[in-house]
Amino acid sequence: MADETKTPRAKPEYRRLADELRGNIESGLYAEGRKMPTEAALRQEHGVSRHTVREALQQLLQDGLIYRVQGSGTYVSGRQDRSKRYLRSIGSLDELIVWPETRIEVLQPFTTKVAPSIAARLELDYIEVSCAVLRRWFEDEPFVLTRHYVAPELGRTLAEQGIPSTSEGTVIGEAEPHLRHPVAGARQDITAMNAPVDEAALIGCEPGDAILLVERLYYDTAGHFVELTESHFNPRHYAYRMELRRRSGS
Amino acid sequence: MADETKTPRAKPEYRRLADELRGNIESGLYAEGRKMPTEAALRQEHGVSRHTVREALQQLLQDGLIYRVQGSGTYVSGRQDRSKRYLRSIGSLDELIVWPETRIEVLQPFTTKVAPSIAARLELDYIEVSCAVLRRWFEDEPFVLTRHYVAPELGRTLAEQGIPSTSEGTVIGEAEPHLRHPVAGARQDITAMNAPVDEAALIGCEPGDAILLVERLYYDTAGHFVELTESHFNPRHYAYRMELRRRSGS
DNA sequence: AAGTGGTCTAGACCACCAT
DNA sequence: TGGTGGTCTAGACCACTTC
Numbered sequence: 233m234a235d236e237t238k239t240p241r242a243k244p245e246y247r248r249l250a251d252e253l254r255g256n257i258e259s260g261l262y263a264e265g266r267k268m269p270t271e272a273a274l275r276q277e278h279g280v281s282r283h284t285v286r287e288a289l290q291q292l293l294q295d296g297l298i299y300r301v302q303g304s305g306t307y308v309s310g311r312q313d314r315s316k317r318y319l320r321s322i323g324s325l326d327e328l329i330v331w332p333e334t335r336i337e338v339l340q341p342f343t344t345k346v347a348p349s350i351a352a353r354l355e356l357d358y359i360e361v362s363c364a365v366l367r368r369w370f371e372d373e374p375f376v377l378t379r380h381y382v383a384p385e386l387g388r389t390l391a392e393q394g395i396p397s398t399s400e401g402t403v404i405g406e407a408e409p410h411l412r413h414p415v416a417g418a419r420q421d422i423t424a425m426n427a428p429v430d431e432a433a434l435i436g437c438e439p440g441d442a443i444l445l446v447e448r449l450y451y452d453t454a455g456h457f458v459e460l461t462e463s464h465f466n467p468r469h470y471a472y473r474m475e476l477r478r479r480s481g482s
Numbered sequence: 483m484a485d486e487t488k489t490p491r492a493k494p495e496y497r498r499l500a501d502e503l504r505g506n507i508e509s510g511l512y513a514e515g516r517k518m519p520t521e522a523a524l525r526q527e528h529g530v531s532r533h534t535v536r537e538a539l540q541q542l543l544q545d546g547l548i549y550r551v552q553g554s555g556t557y558v559s560g561r562q563d564r565s566k567r568y569l570r571s572i573g574s575l576d577e578l579i580v581w582p583e584t585r586i587e588v589l590q591p592f593t594t595k596v597a598p599s600i601a602a603r604l605e606l607d608y609i610e611v612s613c614a615v616l617r618r619w620f621e622d623e624p625f626v627l628t629r630h631y632v633a634p635e636l637g638r639t640l641a642e643q644g645i646p647s648t649s650e651g652t653v654i655g656e657a658e659p660h661l662r663h664p665v666a667g668a669r670q671d672i673t674a675m676n677a678p679v680d681e682a683a684l685i686g687c688e689p690g691d692a693i694l695l696v697e698r699l700y701y702d703t704a705g706h707f708v709e710l711t712e713s714h715f716n717p718r719h720y721a722y723r724m725e726l727r728r729r730s731g732s
Numbered sequence: 733a734a735g736t737g738g739t740c741t742a743g744a745c746c747a748c749c750a751t
Numbered sequence: 752t753g754g755t756g757g758t759c760t761a762g763a764c765c766a767c768t769t770c
Contacts, residue, residue, distance in 0.1 A: 244739060270755065281741045294544070299666050301703060302756045303749035416549050422722040424674035424692040442674040442692035448726075453551055472672040476698075494758060520736065531760045552737045553767030
């Protein structure tokens with residue numbers, strides 16, 4: 233219909249189709265637990281090949297929005313829970329880069345300091361890193377304290393630019409435009425620890441309470457590490473939710 | 483080459499290829515951070531179409547084992563940390579169903595008891611559930627205590643069958659053959675709590691120490707809940723590791 | 733210019749589910 | 752038996768990286 237094809241970087245068709253179907257699920261046009269259109273129907277309706285349709289459905293499958301049964305059809309997964317608001321469901325890095333409905337407070341802007349062990353983990357050639365400390369609020373409660381570590385050069389750039397406290401973004405989102413290569417992914421480790429005395433009050437718990445520790449190491453497409461973050465969550469206000477899906481079954 | 487095609491349920495070629503490549507990465511044949519064979523090379527070497535090669539690579543991409551750069555090539559993600567051995571990297575449900583190198587100890591076999599809140603979470607029509615308590619060891623250390631909750635009927639079947647303590651399997655793996663519909667997925671919540679007095683010793687920590695709490699709710703393809711598990715991990719011996727990837731980039 | 737991965741088409745055969 | 756999704760082939764054009 234529209235002149236989408238003229239744009240220099242047109243979104244691939246399968247992604248457009250995926251977005252449309254996603255919208256239809258979220259709007260309730262395709263009801264939970266019920267059947268989706270078949271591949272043949274989608275192919276005809278959109279005038280694309282079966283492969284393109286399957287690529288689009290593959291995206292929804294990865295998101296856990298649908299499941300497929302051979303010989304039967306494609307179904308909407310349902311069970312979209314929206315009860316606990318700041319319980320996050322994170323399936324890909326993209327969902328991490330924005331964090332709606334939360335507010336950032338800068339406890340310490342990016343400052344260069346000597347920290348050999350952190351520098352080594354970022355695989356820097358020297359022993360200095362730039363560190364910032366942020367706290368995130370949801371409504372009227374603080375629920376996470378995060379230390380961000382980046383290379384000193386990047387830290388200086390970010391310090392000049394400042395971190396928009398009203399922003400819904402994240403530090404890695406702010407940093408990305410300044411990088412040589414785009415961010416490709418992150419490795420995340422989740423574990424637990426007892427709240428340190430000097431931190432407990434900052435996230436609304438008592439010293440010694442169990443808190444959730446999430447560490448992320450971001451890397452770019454060239455394989456270089458970009459940022460290391462260490463987040464301490466108050467578990468009363470935050471749980472890490474994820475959907476595990478089957479690979480073989482469908 | 484071989485007569486693989488004769489078997490009634492032959493594994494699809496792209497999955498065989500994926501397994502082979504996975505093995506080559508784990509064995510170090512494809513070194514970390516370096517290039518993998520190109521699609522053309524793999525196509526020629528294995529005598530399959532490009533599409534099949536791409537499907538295999540897609541699997542590794544989903545596992546975070548590789549990343550791909552248009553115009554440049556396919557690279558091994560590397561950074562596989564083997565220091566903490568029972569630090570798991572879980573990308574799909576299938577990786578949960580077996581757990582190699584660990585031993586199960588049954589602290590309490592499946593027993594029916596009244597537990598209205600659990601029954602409600604499994605969406606049962608009554609207030610009884612069947613519960614078993616298991617402990618898992620790695621080498622000479624216990625590191626996780628898990629409570630398994632299933633419908634009483636399924637619990638009785640599993641009690642008769644027994645849980646093979648030498649098994650590398652999991653309870654859900656044992657249960658699946660007895661289900662009407664295959665397991666489609668699970669919703670997992672991760673949070674932290676202080677170790678209860680009566681449990682601390684069982685997983686090798688002190689009362690009050692922070693432990694990792696992982697709750698999983700398994701459901702089948704018909705949308706019915708099958709099992710609820712509540713695991714308490716000693717964080718000194720276990721961390722939850724996951725790879726977050728970008729959807730748009732590659 | 734050559735090589736690589738990203739997208740897309742047109743077709744085929746099969747296993748499985750519904751009827 | 753007909754329709755559905757699962758697997759696979761052969762080919763095409765493009766965007767991007769590398770040289």
